[in-house]
Amino acid sequence: MFVLGDVMLDKFVYGHVDRISPEAPIPILHRQSETAMLGGAANVARNVVALGGKAILVGAVGDDAEGDLIAGPLVDGDGIVGRFVRAAGHPTTTKVRYVSGGHQLLRLDIERRLHLGPHDIDMICEWLTEVAGEISAIVLSDYTKGVLIPVLVRRIIDIARTHGIPVVVDTKTRDVTRFAGATVMTPNATEAAMITGVECVDDHHAEIAAKILHERAKIDAVVLTRGAEGMTIYHPTDPEGSVVHVPTHALEVFDVSGAGDTVVAALALALSVGASIMTSARIGNAAAGIAVGKRGTAAVRARELATALGGGSEGDPKIVDGEAAQEIVADWRAHGLKVGFTNGCFDLLHPGHVELLKRSRAACDRLVVALNTDASVRKLKGDSRPVQNEHARSVVMAAVDSVDLVTLFDDDTPLGLIELLRPDFLIKGADYTIETVVGADLVASYGGRVLLVPIEQGHSTTALIARANTRAR
Secondary structure (H helix, E strand, O other): OEEEEOEEEEEEEEEEEEEEOOOOOOEEEEEEEEEEEEEEHHHHHHHHHHOOOOOEEEEEEEOOHHHHHHHHHHHHHOOOEEEEEEEOOOOOOEEEEEEEOOEEEEEEEEOOOOOOOHHHHHHHHHHHHHHOOOOOOEEEEEOOOOOOOHHHHHHHHHHHHHHOOOEEEEEOOOOHHHHOOOOEEOOEHHHHHHHHOOOOOOHHHHHHHHHHHHHHHOOOEEEEEOHHHOEEEEOOOOOOOOEEEEOOOOOOOOOOOOHHHHHHHHHHHHHHOOOOHHHHHHHHHHHHHHHHOOOOOOOOOHHHHHHHOOOOOOOOOOEOOHHHHHHHHHHHHHOOOOEEEEEEOOOOOOHHHHHHHHHHHHOOOEEEEEEEOHHHHHHHHOOOOOOOOHHHHHHHHHOOOOOOEEEEEOOOOOHHHHHHHOOOEEEEEOOOOHHHOOOHHHHHHOOOEEEEEOOOOOOOHHHHHHHHHHHHO
């Protein structure tokens, strides 16, 4: 997939606040750490890859350290192919968010509208022409920072139509006429109201806004995303009907930010494999339902989407391998969430375990539970254990409300997994001491904390098995 648009860098600076400045009534943030991730059009490309697709990301960045970070480690780390215009003397668009205790205190925007020259436009079009025979969809992600100017958009759409490539447009500009000839436009309700003057307060008004957009932009279809209200699809030539209102798939709505990028990525991927606009929009809606059901993240993975669509064969999306866990935990942390980690065999889940997990989750924003594999349990407990295999134990653990993620480790201890995930809190029951908790020194070395939570007495898996064996005799 060819993703073209305004590439940004999202930075998060984390710290703690313990006093107000004597110079002004503002908090003083004591910096503890910071992280950076792809934003803007680059976040669409990131979502494409997360959903199992391949993405070529094209845009403009400054000839600065932020541009180097995007064009090098970040796109490489996310598995994206990057091709960038490097704008000398122009800053890379950067959003810096200052966060304390999961709350954003301030956002600093570093940006200046870009002016592409004729040579830059020619080069971008040449990049598209070179790969036109290999790509199956184009996304134009327009944050109005200067890349998707009318002359470039016209040439891109002409190339796409020549090669029969669908074009998905996600734009924040009022001037939608520049996108004439594109396949589908995906405004949200606020953007649609800004362009048409019609507030999308219900299905009727959303339909009116979609029809106005369709006529004004002269595109094939409009997919109007409406957050918790789902979406409205307007496609006049579809045999299923010109207007369809689709409710959201989300069971709960925590955060709608970034869900638009998820819709665009999923919809474009579906179009790229020949799905109709109506089907592609419904797939995008299912992806959005997952995204808005997450706190602070819009990244949706193929496993989650397959499960939401009823075709998943890999089980609960909470159950992941170590690599996927690392990606998810990094995403949580990038949005200011504190991550807790606990581990064990959890062979037969009993009330003591449930209370431990509940108290562990109360201490953090997200809780990861690492389970010993069957081989690891046998090393520790003998050949008669575990009673339940690792798949059964994972499924039961994932069903616990207090648990956000479940993963397995094969070693005697979870030290390797702790090194990989770098949790903010390493949590064990109070029957341990800090000195006996595996990984305590490591977590303390990077500023994390070891927490010992009280446990309910009188509960033991070994005792439960012994009593069962006694009764069986």
